[in-house]
Amino acid sequence: MALPEKIHLEIVTPEKQLFSGEVDSVTVPSTTGYLGILPGHAPLLAELGIGEIAYRIGDRTEYSFCSWGFVEVLPDRVVLLAQEAEMASDIDIKRAEESKMRAEKMLSSKDSNIDFDRAQLALIRAISRLNAVKHRTAKH
Numbered sequence: 001m002a003l004p005e006k007i008h009l010e011i012v013t014p015e016k017q018l019f020s021g022e023v024d025s026v027t028v029p030s031t032t033g034y035l036g037i038l039p040g041h042a043p044l045l046a047e048l049g050i051g052e053i054a055y056r057i058g059d060r061t062e063y064s065f066c067s068w069g070f071v072e073v074l075p076d077r078v079v080l081l082a083q084e085a086e087m088a089s090d091i092d093i094k095r096a097e098e099s100k101m102r103a104e105k106m107l108s109s110k111d112s113n114i115d116f117d118r119a120q121l122a123l124i125r126a127i128s129r130l131n132a133v134k135h136r137t138a139k140h
């Protein structure tokens, strides 16, 4: 059987469908590292961590943020079920910067009531959102 030339990509959250369409490749943040997927990839199911989704359509690459979920890979189809996801163009930069500052302040505090794991995850979310915006801006 011939290898598929494109991937049908779906990005969905419990609230919305972010994207549905044909792409040439996609990179997703699994909990064990970034997965680069081309058409014809072997089937697999993986957990999504916090990071950036990047997909290429011709010479255009789009970026989005996601946090936790699952990715199902088939040779001609990739479905991302994310707990949270936003296209880079929808990210509120000021909100992410404030969230980053808040998390950094908590992490540098000596207060024993602070939940450091929680602050660490908030920091990773904020940095990943800002990176998605930065990558998008660098390309446009």
Ligand code: ATP
Residues within 6 Å of the ligand: 067, 084, 085, 086, 090, 091, 092, 093, 095, 096, 099, 122, 125, 126, 129
């Ligand atoms: P914050 O500290 O600003 O609340 P957070 O990382 O704790 O950030 P989440 O729990 O990941 O926020 O998300 C809560 C909701 O707010 C989700 O629906 C998410 O899509 C949205 N959201 C969070 N930050 C941003 C942002 N910078 N731009 C756009 N939407 C955002």
